[in-house]
Each structure stands twice: as C-alpha cells, then as structure tokens.
Amino acid sequence: MLIFGFDKEDKQIMHDLLKKNNLPDYKVIEESMGKMKIKDILNGLKLDIYNCRLPQEKVILLNNFNDEELEKVIKDLRANLISKPILAVVTETSIEWTFENLLEHLIEEREWAKNYRK
DSSP: OEEESOOHHHHHHHHHHHHHTTOOOOEEOOGGGTTSBHHHHHTTOOOOOTTOOOOSOOEEEEOSOOHHHHHHHHHHHHHHOSSOOEEEEOOTTGGGSBHHHHHHHHHHHHHHHHHHHO
C-alpha cells in the first residue's frame, strides 16, 4: 500500500489497521517522488526530484491485495479515517505511470464522478 498526503494521526490509524489484518505496512510517497514510476516506488526506490509540485490530496494506492483483503481494507479505511482520501488499486497500466500523472488522472476521475452523480 502506498500513501500520500496524510498526517501523523491518519498514518497511525492505517498502520494499526494493516497490523490488525496481518498485512504489510504502507510506504509513504513524498512530494519529491512525484516524477517516479509507481513500480519503482513499490520496489523501494526513492529518487528525490524537487521540481515536482503535487496537489494537496490524500491518496491510498492498494497493490497486491486479494479480493477479500481489498474489501476488508477499504471498508476499514472508510470507517476509521477522518478524511476521505482517493482510493485506487494499482493496475498493469498505472504501475508504469509516474505518481504525478496517476494523481492527476485520479483527480479527474473523481471530478467526473462528482459531476455524473448530480
């Protein structure tokens, strides 16, 4: 699981939920990592590139969860987090994208969904 934009309190809630469900802890995406590909971040690389300005959003990217784990984690996150982050599953396509591009795409999808529901 990759996270971006969360405060210490939310990070602790997520850590506790993952531990309770015997799942691996999250990795934090920092703003300076925006130009990195998702696959590189998942593999533990950290390249600081300081010309990247990311929107102040809260994002959770779920990766390598089976369907049962995914359902449970999403339910627990929605029930316990104060904020309402963007939740997404890493796909074969998005794993090749930079975090910056993926975040932009996820924000566009959220806005489209908001407008569609009106």
